[in-house]
Amino acid sequence: MKHLIERGLMFGNLVEVSSPVLIERYNRALRHLTGRETKLKDFHIDISGYSPEIGHELDDDLYLNHAGVNRQFILLTTEQKTAPLLDAKFSTSRGILRQFIEQNEAQLFALTARDAVAGELVNSIYDASTPARLMDIGRIRVEADTTEGTVKQAARLGKMINQFKRGDDAWFDDVLIADMITLAKKTGDVTRNPVKLKTSSFEQRSFWTSHFGGLYVFRDIQREGVISTGDINELGNIPIENVFSLSSRNQIAAFLEANDLVEPIIDARGIDAAAILRQKMDFVLVDVAATMEEQVTALTRPALRQFARRYISLLPEEFHGLAALLRWAEDNGAWPRITSDHPAYFYTLRSKPHADRDLVNMLLSELSPLDIRQLFICHKELFYKSYAGWSEQKKKFVAEFLDREYQVDKVAAREALFGHEDKMEEPSAEDIIQMVGPWGAVRRT
Template identity: 30%
Template sequence: MKRLLEAELIYGRLLDVSEPHLVERYNKALEAFGLPRTNLKQFSIDMTGFAPEIADELGDRDYLDPNRVNRRFIILTPDQVELPVVHTSFSNTAALMHEFFNANARAINAITIRDALYGEIEDTVSVVNDVDDLLSINEVRFRVLSAEDLLDKATELRTLVDRLRTVPDAWSDDEMLNRMVELAKQAGDIRQNALVPDQLVFRHEAFWANHFGGVYVFLDGNQTTVICDPSVPGFRRSRPWQVSYIALDDYQRIFAFLASTKRLELPRASWVEASGLLQHRADMTITNLVNREDPRADLAKADRIWLQTWMHRNAALIAEDGAYPFLQEALRIIAATGEIRMKDVDPWGRFLLVRALPDHPDQWLVNQLISQLTPFDFVSRFVFDKQGFYDSYEKFSEKFREFVVETLTRTYLKDKPAFRQRLYGIGEDKGNA
């Protein structure tokens, strides 16, 4: 992973923590979780407070994600809202954290001046044993504490203020008045600073969970659709009258579901030609074939002439694979007619021609699913399914890793919002690195 780290393709855009008082607040949060204090004087954190260096020190990447459910968080600064989430078991962790930051901005700003917030995103289950456990998660509650007990002190001070206002002889209680002065020195004027978060409960919308090799859950009113490997415990057993189950290799049913629920943007000239997405995928099929045939090939130095020569010499291989000629023919048809009749396309090829509908709330999740179904497109896989990308990267040859890093640096990292907008029609990153 050294090459990825140097190129900031893993653990990128994290926040440096090196000020002693912030390190100490972080340690108090770790202790509250029952974890050892860190001996590090400097580390970097993501939006949830996860630090790769501390994960290495503890030998536990899930130190803030026990049982991979009820995710923990540590907030040292409101600036964390601008960071990605680099390690999580649920795809919507970043979205939930964004909602929490936005709904409680005033309290977070006030508290983190003198304290750190920590706690858990509590689900309705403590352990995931089957699909039904995942489906039972309808909402989450943020259980919030503070490292220096500032929240508790503010709550106690508010209670004493209320007593002072309502109990006639409270002014004569010197012990209570002294306690109020002591608390006010630490919590400040609670009439001016809203230290208690305003909203702690949030809906658990459509998501991907990394349990059982990956489970997609989509919500449409009272109907739920689960897409995963059919060997997952509980597949087709839970609430069959309310839950539809689709196998991850059933391209026809997956496409029918996404298209019928208007989550897909079908191939039309209006976006295909401007985006360059289909040509991008066509190029990806060729580089994938080159690597498959000769893992030692130096694609980082390959120009168009080299690739054209390779394609002429390997025409039979390209025809047998089918993806490149299929995409070239699709581009020709779109240029001539403006669209493609998807019912005439074999199920295996349909996901090569589509992207998530850009303005749909599930756009990131749908693009993640598409990238998993078209794994040769390592660029899209990196953008939408980083864990899947990292797993694939580990299996690449050294030469191909070099080419992958160079390609991502030259294309996606150069201007991420512009790249996402052009190829996929979306710009907001939702906390992704």
């Protein structure tokens, strides 16, 4: 993995912890959550406060995520919001943590100035012993406080203040006044600077989980379904009608279409479809060239065409299907009939804009694994697993390509591949004025 690590494509954007003060706070939080602590003098943490170095030290990569459910977290700084989530067991966890930090950023900034904030993503289950248990997850609640209980104490102080203001004899209650003074020394003036975190609750109806070999769960749509990357016969009884294996391409294609979840790249608005198709063909070529132990670093378009001519008999159907679609798009070629049985079919799709967009693109990346860019963006766990089995030449090429074409400007790369993501919020009054003028829409008589 050295090529990825050197270019920040793996363990990139983690937050360094080397200050003795922060390490002491981290250990306080770690003892509070798990009863354990680290002896390391420096380490790195992800958005949840998980550290791969500490995981190695404790010989427990799930030290903050016991049994893979109800992930615990430690916040030392609000800067963690841009860090990745390592070893994710659920596709929604990072998004929930980031939203929680952003919704409470000012409060968390003040709290982490003096202490670590420790918490948990709480759902309705405590074990994932069967796939059916995972279907009981409906909503995730974020619970958090400092190790000294500052938030809880501030809430208690707030109630005392209300009691003091409203009680007829509160001025003579020496015990109440003494307790208020004691708490105020810990929490500060909660009347001017309230110490309160928004109660954050998030729906988790549709998600990917690494449990049971990998499951894609779609429940927030008209026709619910579960897609398993393993043997569906080993899943037992799941309270969802549609259960498919990843190899059931026709059923998956029909499921995605029936729920209006995908669209052909060639018909999508806001992207250069021909450029995307050409890039997908390049990835297939690189895979074949690397298998034949060719030098695949720093490739040019002429070099790729040379590989195509040299290994034409070895090129898979994915390449030929994409090539036919590209000829139609650029050279007015015959319309290629690419059905769900064709190996290139899922390479030609992307998710439509909707709430499950990232989950659908994640599924499509697993159904089109030779597209290494989409695999890296949408399904890092599978990308790293696949990367470990590639040849050294292919590893080097992929790392250099991602560093050059994606890492430099991630936002632009994602927009080029998936299109612009429209905002979902209602237009403001200023937006409406810009659209129709200050006197409203003009009606025709």
